[in-house]
Every structure is written in structure tokens, then in C-alpha cells.
Amino acid sequence: MSAPSPTILKLPDQSTATLPKKNFINAEHGLLSWLLTGDHKRIAILYLISITFFFFIGGAFAGLIRLELLTPQGDLVSSDTYNKLFTMHGIIMVFLFLVPSVPATLGNFLIPMMIGARDLAFPKINLLSWYLYIAAGTLMLTAMALGGVDTGWTFTTPLSTHYLNTHVLTTAVAVFIAGFSSIFTGLNFIVTIHRMRCPGMTWFRMPLFVWAHYAASILMVLGTPVLAITLVLVALERVFGIGVFDPSKGGDPLLFQHLFWFYSHPAVYIMILPGMAVISEVVSTFSRKRVFGYTAVAFSSVAIALFGFFVWEHHMFIMGVSNYSALVFSLLTMLVAVPSAIKIFNWCFTLQQGSITFETPMLYAFGFMGLFTIGGLTGVFLGSLGMDIQLTETYFIVAHFHFVMVGGMLMAFLSGIHFWWPKMTGRMYPESLSKLAAVVTFIGFNLTFMPQFILGYLGMPRRYHAYPQEFQVLNVLSTAGATVLGVGYLLPVLYLAWSLKYGAIAGDNPWQATGLEWQTQSPPLTENFTEIPIMDHEAYDYEWLEHKTQHEVTHVG
């Protein structure tokens, strides 16, 4: 199948590159030109700044959690404060970072460019989505400043409705609004991908980035409203004492769990699919090969989205659901492993006999593939009924979803940010420093979360601020790892900010990648293309790119 790649790697000489005089960044000036913009690229930048801000707030909570767990005694914070710390960490990271991370930044920036459109279908709704995000973030910060919330990010009833006197309502409203922000992003993507493709851009010529975002958008549109109604019912129960989830009034708390996880399981695919989107692009570009099994990878995204709606009960195995139903959901859960494995295998076959180079995005992508595989496989453990009873609500599950979300999604996010940084800003990041950051992140990550698998297997429960003496060694390792990880995340912020002014000028296509977004200037013009392109080749066609480049050279000569 995989014949030796015909493409000879020849990256362009960047010393001759110049910054274009006109681009989307300097098209207009002033704060208002950003706050009232309809340009998808500017909105992407607004999103990038906002989610980075919330990432570090959520990260600060994580740091405090790890600091508390350094010693077996609860000596840094009280147990109530600890409950608030992990709750705020979870809510901020899930709803304000992971869900919008890649779609709202990279997806927003790139999808119109990749399909040859001037903008998303609804620029105003796109901007509205950012304002909703900011409103949600502000409310969340308000709740935090007023004393926080300690329900856990899952808003579990009847704890959230009857027993807590913290800012559950404010937080629920914030999550409700953040949900609308996510719905509008997803809706915009779906309409754009269906309606705005340039001539010749058939479905099977689209980059896999777009396919995965399409699948994630379907999940956003169909899943999020169920979370919305669930939160409305929780709020009504808290305020008016009505009893849909209250057993003393005949309600069923498990109904809350069903409705909540009907969204929140697909939500993990909302978080991971855009990460997979990034990896497909990066792996292909730095192997200089078409993604192996393009069609299979494209459909595996859709399959993940579809299967994602049939497995939610695996979060509820120990909650007293029916055994028979649990069996069905357990088997369906195994099914999701198939499309995920298709992706991993196809990326590996893409690497095979490719002209691989190890630029920073590729390092992060390798990190993703390894860590996501571990995270995914431990997910199969947890999907098995017997194992789940032993492992759920322990640090095993904490390690599992951090491997997928942090090891997977965050690696993919950083990979994508580095990969498209030259396109977004027109400047290169410092290569050696960023490689260091990638390695530091990888080491720090493993040091943080590997011990947690063991802790969980040994039976340390999650969500407690104190633990028996014998778990201390592994917890110290984990806290040390978190410190390294923190450095790994701070480094990119510093050098990426530095590169805005001092980075080498990137040129149009520094990686010699094939996507339409790379065939225009960096940073792009306000409406992306001077002339709507015509897609006359397949996606990831490196021969086409080479011929195009040769063609250009003869013109100049």
C-alpha cells in the first residue's frame, strides 16, 4: 500500500520571507474593531486569549489540589475548601477550556480557510458565541469570588439541590450560557461546512480537520440542549423546591444522572474530536504523506460522534441502574474503541515510510498518540462492568480522563497552536525552546498522572483532601510532576508572546503543507482569499503542492 513517498522535503527559505503589508490583524485598529468584529480569524484570536486566561485559572486550582495532596493530612486547606478547589477546577477546565479549546480557536480560524470560504456562515452569531462565553466566564468568576461552589463539576443531585449552601445557581447559569456559546459555534460550523465550500471542494476532498470538527459540531448541537434542560430543572428544584430529582417527592435522582450524562458523555467527544482533527493534519504534514485510509479516518470521526450517544450509562454503573441495561451499555462502550483505534492505526500507517521530521507540532502529536492510547485503553477497563466497580471513583478514573483530556486534548491543542502559529501571526516560534517545552510537558504529564493509575488501583478514592500514609510516595511524585507540567505550560505562553514581535518571519507555507489555508499569505487577509480558490486536487496531495511550487518558481525565474 504505502509506496515510498515521492515527495522530497524542501522547506522554503525563510530568510527571504516578508510580512504581507495588509492582513486581518492590521486591517483595522482599535479595541472596538476587535470587540465588534465579524471576522472569524479575529474572533478566534479573542477566543484564544480568553481560553488561555481560564486555562491558567483552572490550572491554579489544579496546583492547589496537588499541593494539598503533598501530605496525607489535610493541612493546607479544609475539606470544604478542597471540595471547592476540585469543583472549580473541573467546571472551568471542562466548560471554559476543553469544550471551546480547539473548535473555537483553531476551528474558528481554519475551517473557513480550509474549505475556501470567506468567513463562517453567520459571523454575528460567531461573535455572539464569544460574548456568551465571556458572560459565562464572568459569572463563573463571580461565583468563585463570592465563595465558590462545591458540587463537583457534575452537579450531582440531591447534593446540589438540597445539601449545599454555595453558589450552585450562579454556576449553573454560567454553564447554561457556556452551553449556548458552544451550540452556536457548532451550528455555525455545520452550516458553513455544508453551504460554504468552494468550487471543487467535495466532501472527500475536505481536510480531516474539517471532518472531525463536523462530527464534534453535531454532538454540540444535539447534546448540549439536554444539559441545558437538566440544569434548568436543577435550578427550579433549588429555587422552588419542585421534585423531579427529589426522592422524597417521588422524583428519581438517577433521572438527573441519565440526562446529565446524555450530554456529558458526548461532551468528552466534543473535547477529543477536535484534538484528533489537529493530529491528522500534523501527522500528514510532517510525514509528507497523504493520511493513510483517508475515508476510514473521516468516517471514524462520524462513527465516534454517533456511538458517543449510546454509551452514557457507563458513568452510572455503580449508581443502581439495571444490570441488564448496564450490560448493554458496557458492550456499546467497547464499540467506541473501534473508531478510535482506526484513527490511531491510520496515523501510524501514515508515519510508515514517510519523510518524518520532528518539529515541535510533531513532538506534541507523538505525545498525543501515546498518551491518548493509554487513556483510551484504560477507558476500556472502566467500561467493563466488573473492573468499573473496583476502579470507579478512585484515582484510576482521574488518571484515565486526564490522560485523554490533558495528555490527549491539551497535547493536540498545543500541537495545533504551534503548527498554525506561523499562519495566525506570520511569525515563527523559537524552535529549540518549544521542543524543550514539548518534552518537559510530556515528562511532567507522565510523572503527574502515571502514579495516579497506581494510586487508584490500590484504592485511593478521588475527591478527598486527606489520605492514608502509605499513599504518600506516589502522591509526592504526582505533585512533583504537576510542577514540571506547570513549567511546560508556562513556557509556550512566554515564548509565543515573545515571538509576536521577535519571531522569524514565517512566509506563506513554512511547513510545505497542502491545506488551502497554507496557499495564502500569513497572516491571511480579512476575507482570506483575494479570489475564491478552486479545489482541483485531493486533500493531502503533496505532488500537487510540489508541482505548484515548481510552477511558481518558473514564473519568477
Next chain:
Amino acid sequence: MTQPEQHFHDPSNITNPEHASHHIVTPAQYALVFASLLAGTALTVVAANIDLGVFNPIIALGIASTKMVIVILFFMHVKYQSHLIKATVAAGFFMFLVLITMTLSDYISRAWGLW
């Protein structure tokens, strides 16, 4: 730049399933739909007053579903829309059914007890 949409006659919506030529429903058609919806309302009230045992809810929901289909097809113009819109509507009801049936799989079998 020529634009990509193809404007030749494509009644079965095969060559470009995302596009349908625009169709205006006439007031006479709307009046017919309106009359059938009112008739359906009268019918469901009458049916509710007759004791039909287990069929009472089935008939009531059947009539409601029929009315819904009429509204979707004509008031909301889905009959004249592209395959894309039709598939979108179908996807909504499919997911609604998934929510209901998969959740019910727990509630129905919970009382069956242990293995």
C-alpha cells in the same frame, strides 16, 4: 468567479442534495392544511371521550404525530426542501428517540433484579 450551484432541473434532488429550488405554497394549500389540523383537533377531543382502553393514549399520540407531520411538511415547507433539510429533521427525531429508548432500557429492566 462563477458560482458552483447547478440550476438545471433536478426534481429528485439527486445531483445536489444540499440544494432545492424555491417553492411557494399557495394560500389555498395553507387553508386546506389549516382545516385538516382543526379537524384533527376535533377528532382527538372526541376520541378522548370514548373509552378505548389502552388505545386512548395511542390514538391521541397518533393524531398528534399526524398533525405534526402535516405542520412540518407544509407550514414548515419541508416537503419542498432539499434532502439535507429532510435529513436534519429526521436526525432530530432520531436523537430524541435514542434519548428515550436508551434511558428506558434502564427503567424497564431495573425491577428484573439480579442475574
Next chain:
Amino acid sequence: MDSAIANTQVDHDTAEHEHVVLPQHRHHFATEEQQREAGSFGMWLFLLTEIMFFGGLFFAYLLYRNWYYDAFVAASNQLSVPLGAANTAILISSGFFMALAVWASEVRKKAMLVVFLILTILFGVAFLGIKAVEYHEKYEKHHIPGASFDASQFINPSAYGLNEKPLPPDMAQKTQMFFFLYFAMTGMHALHMVIGLGLLFWLLARAQKGDFTSGYVAPIENFGLYWHFVDIVWLFLFPLLYLINRHPLAH
């Protein structure tokens, strides 16, 4: 905010824009047809989210009706079928005039469009009026769930002159669940009506200026989709809440 796009100095082939006649045409769409179809597709996707939003409530109703069948029967029989049926007819009429408004906009008849929009509003307000009457009756009978809820009518129906089967006290308390779902579902539906009426006034004001009778139908058309969706929700609420419990099954 689209001025950001309009103000850019990018030179486009002017021939490309020969077909552009509407001021409402957004620059990033190649054609008006593309814009119109994108708008209606976006509206449909929004309606999908609405289906799932109401879906959670419908499932809760399904579940608790099966769990507390006797309570749901007794509580449901407290609702007035004539009022519910009248409201159904009123809402269908409102939807009918909305459909005619779309037609008037398409054939560019401004006076008719305005009349149809006003009729849509009138019937919508009438629906909410009747709903308010029904809510008030629940208030008087202490059937609003919460501290003031009174289940004695269901425990001892003959004292209230009702020909119903008396319920044991714990089952009678479960009528609260019916009334809670009744208020949540009809309340959420009424909230959608109120939002819709607000939008209708805005559309009416713009229609009077002739905005929608020069070929720009999209806002009327897309609002019509929303309004008909709200109708459809009621088409199911009416039988579920008012009708299907009239002839309880003997256990």
C-alpha cells in the same frame, strides 16, 4: 459588525457581484440563494436543539406517568379539556396566519403581510391569555407545587363533589409531580411564545417599513419555522396533559 468585512480594501472582481441586488446580502456569501439556504439550515439546526431541550421534559413525563399512574390520572382530570382544545385551535390559527405571512412576504404584498403578522400576534396573545386563566385556576385550587400545595382534593374527592377514585395519601402527594411537569412544560412552552411574540413585534415594525416585501423573505421565513415548532410542542402537550388520562385503566 459586518462593517469590518465591508470596509476591507480587497479588490474583488466586480462581475462576481452583478447579481447582488439586496442590501441584506452578506458579502461572504457567493449568492443570495446560498445565503437564504444557509439561514434556513441554521434555523433548522437550532430547532434540533429545541427538540432535545423539550425531549428531557417529555422523558420525565413519560417516566413519572408510568410510576405514578393513579396520581397522574386524578391530577390530569383537573385540567379543562374545553380550554385546552380552544387553545389548540387558537394556536393552530396563529400558525396558519404565520404561514400566510410567509406567503405574503414571498409574493411581496406589504399590506397583507402586516395584517397577517398582526393576526399571528393576536392569536398568540389569546393563547397566553387562556393559559393565564388556567394558571390562575390552579392557584385558587392550591394545585401549584410547593409549600401551599393541597392534595386533600385527591385524598377525599367526594368532599369536593368530584366523581374520582380516592387516592392513598402518599400517591395523592405524587399529583405534585404531575403539576410540576405541567407547569414546567407549559411554562417552557409559554416562555417560547413570549420570546416569539417579542420577535413578532420587531418583525412587524420592520414589515411596515417594507423590509420583507422586496425579495428579502428570510427573517419571516425563519421566524415562521420557530413559530411552527412552538405549535408542534403544544400539539403534543395537549393530548399528553389533557386527554390521555380521561379513561384510566383498571389495574
